[in-house]
Amino acid sequence: MTLNGLIKNFTEMFSKKFVCFEGRAERREYWYFVLCNAIVGIVLSCLDQIWGMAILSGIYNLAVLLPSLGLSVRRLHDLNKSGWFLLLGLIPLVGGIILLVWACQKGTAGTNNYGDEPVFVEEA
Numbered sequence: 001m002t003l004n005g006l007i008k009n010f011t012e013m014f015s016k017k018f019v020c021f022e023g024r025a026e027r028r029e030y031w032y033f034v035l036c037n038a039i040v041g042i043v044l045s046c047l048d049q050i051w052g053m054a055i056l057s058g059i060y061n062l063a064v065l066l067p068s069l070g071l072s073v074r075r076l077h078d079l080n081k082s083g084w085f086l087l088l089g090l091i092p093l094v095g096g097i098i099l100l101v102w103a104c105q106k107g108t109a110g111t112n113n114y115g116d117e118p119v120f121v122e123e124a
Helices: 003-015 027-051 055-078 083-090 094-104
Strands: none
Touching: 003 027, 003 055, 027 055, 027 094, 055 083, 055 094, 083 094
């Protein structure tokens, strides 16, 4: 994937899929968003350290909360699991490991209870 495609995927989460909890999200869509989110978070944290305040990263974390939850729920839907399984993350250590393993798994082929198989379009 090119840098433009990566940025497009990230910005699409804030425009078209801001609070979308329905449907399915492919592995690449999920992990590209996680990668961009981590990069932006690191940059903003560094700026906060330079300026001596944590306002930028705090605002960013609030802005990305709903898109992250929506994407995580849609990723679970791709595995034919309910979005309520996201609450497993509240179980210390074990819950996070289970969710990480599920996020790395290939989604259900074909149609499942949550819709058709997602098609991730890469731009040249």
